[in-house]
Every structure is written in C-alpha cells, then in structure tokens.
Amino acid sequence: xxxxxxxxxxxxxxxxxxxxxxxxxxxxxxxxxxxxxxxxxxxxxxxxxxxxxxxxxxxxxxxxxxxxxxxxxxxxxxxxxxxxxxxxxxxxxxxxxxxxxxxxxxxxxxxxxxxxxxxxxxxxxxxxxxxxxxxxxxxx
Numbered sequence: 001x002x003x004x005x006x007x008x009x010x011x012x013x014x015x016x017x018x019x020x021x022x023x024x025x026x027x028x029x030x031x032x033x034x035x036x037x038x039x040x041x042x043x044x045x046x047x048x049x050x051x052x053x054x055x056x057x058x059x060x061x062x063x064x065x066x067x068x069x070x071x072x073x074x075x076x077x078x079x080x081x082x083x084x085x086x087x088x089x090x091x092x093x094x095x096x097x098x099x100x101x102x103x104x105x106x107x108x109x110x111x112x113x114x115x116x117x118x119x120x121x122x123x124x125x126x127x128x129x130x131x132x133x134x135x136x137x138x139x140x
Contacts, residue, residue: 016051024080027061029121
C-alpha cells in the first residue's frame, strides 16, 4: 500500500487528470465484466469531489472519450488508452502534445499512473474482483 500512496502523491498532477487516467486504465482491464473494484471506488472518489459527471465516467471506462472533457483530461485519456492498448512505442506526436498541454512532469505522472493501475487491473482480473456485494458501480 505504500507504493499506492507514493504514486498518487506524485507532484503536479491535477485530481481530474489523475482520475481520468485511472478510470480509463481500469475500464480497459475490467470492462468485460462490468467494471472492477477500482472502477467502483474511483467513481465514488471522483463523484464526491465533483471532478467528472457519471456520464463522463461511464464513457471513459467504456473506452470512449467524452466530448466535453477539458484539454488536460482529454490528453490524459488519449495517453492512457494508447498505453493500455500497447503493441508499439508511444507516438512522438502524442508525447509532444501531452508535454505541450500537461508539461513533462504531468505527462510522466500519467504514464506512471497507467503503468501502476495496469498492474492492479491484471491482478484484480485474476479474481474478477468487482464492486462490493449488493453495490452497483453506477447510479451514484
């Protein structure tokens, strides 16, 4: 759990950007069974802070970029989806766009979040760990 605290407290990343990266990553790994525990928990965190609407979160976890995301959140979504789909190096154009919008530190932080939450996604998929019994991911 110490690593979780360290990753989430990296400097310079805005809360909404963080949650977009996490939700996009978790949606990719757990979407086939309706979302996992991290989608459940982070949707609650995001909603309680008023960072994203429920509709935006649903779209993000379904791998669809909401048209009404801010510029920083939009590029975080693009980075996360590109990285989780993998298969080849990150394109220079996306790297440069992210750096221009987020700055180098925030761009690297998004990459670290995607890597870290990919590990969680794979681990949670081993047990198909979803929302707590009796709870639903949506209808916040």
